[in-house]
Amino acid sequence: MNIIRYQNQSRSDLAQAFDRFAALRDEMDRVFDSSYGPVFRTPGSFSRWAPALDVYQDKDQFTVVAELPGLKKEDIELSLQNGVLTISGERKQEKKSEEGYRNERFFGRFQRSVTLPTSVDSSKVKATYEDGILKVVLPKAEEAKPKKIEVSVG
Amino acid sequence: MNMVSQENQKTGQQSTEQTAYVAPYVEIEATDSGYVLYAEMPGVNREGIEITVEDGNLVIAGRRQRLAVSGEPLHRETRQLDFRRVYELDPSIDANKISARIEQGILTVNLPKAENLNPRRIALD
Numbered sequence: 001m002n003i004i005r006y007q008n009q010s011r012s013d014l015a016q017a018f019d020r021f022a023a024l025r026d027e028m029d030r031v032f033d034s035s036y037g038p039v040f041r042t043p044g045s046f047s048r049w050a051p052a053l054d055v056y057q058d059k060d061q062f063t064v065v066a067e068l069p070g071l072k073k074e075d076i077e078l079s080l081q082n083g084v085l086t087i088s089g090e091r092k093q094e095k096k097s098e099e100g101y102r103n104e105r106f107f108g109r110f111q112r113s114v115t116l117p118t119s120v121d122s123s124k125v126k127a128t129y130e131d132g133i134l135k136v137v138l139p140k141a142e143e144a145k146p147k148k149i150e151v152s153v154g
Numbered sequence: 155m156n157m158v159s160q161e162n163q164k165t166g167q168q169s170t171e172q173t174a175y176v177a178p179y180v181e182i183e184a185t186d187s188g189y190v191l192y193a194e195m196p197g198v199n200r201e202g203i204e205i206t207v208e209d210g211n212l213v214i215a216g217r218r219q220r221l222a223v224s225g226e227p228l229h230r231e232t233r234q235l236d237f238r239r240v241y242e243l244d245p246s247i248d249a250n251k252i253s254a255r256i257e258q259g260i261l262t263v264n265l266p267k268a269e270n271l272n273p274r275r276i277a278l279d
Contacts, residue, residue: 054232
């Protein structure tokens with residue numbers, strides 16, 4: 001399903017290819033707990049920070065979940081426009097010493113967008129941020145909810 | 155500079171056992187008095203954290219809270235695996251003084267060096 005739009009669309013195909021490669025390698029590293037240090041995992045290299053994101057649906061609502069550890073509530077921005085939910089913000093690095101000896105974490109701006117399959121009631125959208133997880137609940141618009149239609153026999 | 159130390163290579167085989175873990179992204183900062191380790195563990199709260207020091211290894215583990223969502227997934231990128239990573243502790247670190255906290259999915263572990271390793275001037279009699 002292709003409801004998730006990857007960001008930075010203005011970037012070149014090559015850069016996007018590198019992003020995919022970096023994402024794959026990240027995944028491999030995580031699965032195998034690689035010990036060989038951050039080869040590409042340096043902030044500012046081709047790979048950019050794109051938080052992992054899930055979308056769930058039940059009959060009344062959509063729930064979008066994003067992993068955003070280490071942010072402040074004020075640093076998360078949410079917008080809903082034409083059925084597209086955009087989560088963006090910035091993770092600021094609090095540097096205490098200049099001697100960061102090993103870093104796999106990403107800092108800086110991020111943005112992800114989700115195109116919702118049906119229309120939602122934008123006035124009832126609720127977001128919470130807890131334990132580094134952003135959860136956005138988007139109730140479906142009345143007209144988008146499934147309805148049972150009685151068949152009348154005439 | 156001596157490191158908080160090499161990561162224990164043995165952890166790579168963990169996934170063959172029944173429990174699969176994922177390694178959290180980590181940042182390690184060296185300070186004058188020791189090291190500070192930051193690990194990204196989204197979905198883990200205070201109760202889910204387990205830090206142990208055994209045989210000179212520091213094990214950080216985080217158990218995720220179950221995601222409270224209703225409905226069926228339309229799209230999934232998160233992996234609901236618990237976190238675990240093992241580091242070999244540098245002998246300069248005072249294992250009794252390690253402290254930790256977790257805030258919005260970031261585990262911070264303070265690894266202070268033992269006092270007696272700090273340079274000290276010895277006076278002559």
